[in-house]
Amino acid sequence: MAFGGNFVCSSFKQDLLAARHNFQVGGNTFKMALYTNAATGMDATRTAYTSGSEVAGTGYTAGGMVIVQQAGTPNLTGTIAWVDFVDATWTAATISLARGAVIYNDTLTTPVADASVCVLDFGADKSSSSGDFTVVFPTNDSTNAIIRIA
């Protein structure tokens, strides 16, 4: 199945309860990998990073880019906790037809290496040509942030 919306990976929920992720600044290393719409399994069933249908091009390295936790992450307001990342930019990049992304934990090796956190659908194919490819994370608050636990 191609991209069909944004999903929190089901395995991520289990990983949270097993204390396998550390989103604090200086905690685990998280990465974002980009994919074309030919990618399969881009939904809640995704359990880890895959190289299948990952984009390729100048300025892009397989596995994607390290995304840095925003200062103060994780946050809590009322009953909602959330995580935010600094925007990710591939510079001087020629990237064609990126339709979505997977955020995964590059630190984790067991029980599944590179365990996925969420699947992001860009809504349309995105391309850059010898330029910037920037993924802008949503507002850093309890109603918009990229990953929220209610």
Next chain:
Amino acid sequence: MNDQPWTEAAGAIVGAVTVSTTSNGGHPPEFWAQRVVDRLIYVGDQAPQPIRDQAHAYRDQMFQIVLAGIRQALASDRAYRKD
């Protein structure tokens, strides 16, 4: 006496990202200034109109200050760049 257990629905939610791309060059200083200001100041849609207007005016001022700072940083960096 209420003997029903108290429960609260819980769940994990993922937000929506946006993507901005360029060709034959990077984003201009205005893009980065806007990104900084958007990170620093969020104006809620539900805020009362006078407060919202004030917040937007403040954010516009911050945008100009951040933009000027970025331009100064670029000029300074380029003045001493050896490559």
